Amino acid sequence: MTPMDCQRCGACCAQYRVSFYWAEGDDAPGGHVPVALTQPLNAHLRCMAGTSSRAPRCIALQGEIGASVGCAIYDRRPTPCREVTPGDAQCLRARTAHGVG
Ligand code: SF4
Numbered sequence: 001m002t003p004m005d006c007q008r009c010g011a012c013c014a015q016y017r018v019s020f021y022w023a024e025g026d027d028a029p030g031g032h033v034p035v036a037l038t039q040p041l042n043a044h045l046r047c048m049a050g051t052s053s054r055a056p057r058c059i060a061l062q063g064e065i066g067a068s069v070g071c072a073i074y075d076r077r078p079t080p081c082r083e084v085t086p087g088d089a090q091c092l093r094a095r096t097a098h099g100v101g
């Protein structure tokens, strides 16, 4: 089996609502996620724009899923993006849903 290559995938960026504590946003002290690319969920949470819909796709995802992708804010991405690991349950579910072998 070939190793899973995130730069040829991107499925998990178009599968889940990517929500996180509001203070990860760059309008809070120490925050780093560009707020312009987020939307509010409630008093405590934000999500990446585009991920809170029935057919989610993060606004920061560039390229074509299953071919060649990149994250426009990779160094500033929120916590949930850092927790998905190639080969874990969330990854495999997303890859299956998008038909990425
Ligand atoms: S679904 Fe898995 S392989 Fe694809 S981008 Fe996410 S972590 Fe990487």
Ligand code: SF4
Pocket: 012, 013, 014, 018, 048, 058, 059, 060, 061, 062, 070, 071, 072, 073, 074, 077, 078, 081
């Ligand atoms: S911020 Fe980047 S890593 Fe996180 S869901 Fe969006 S495109 Fe994917």
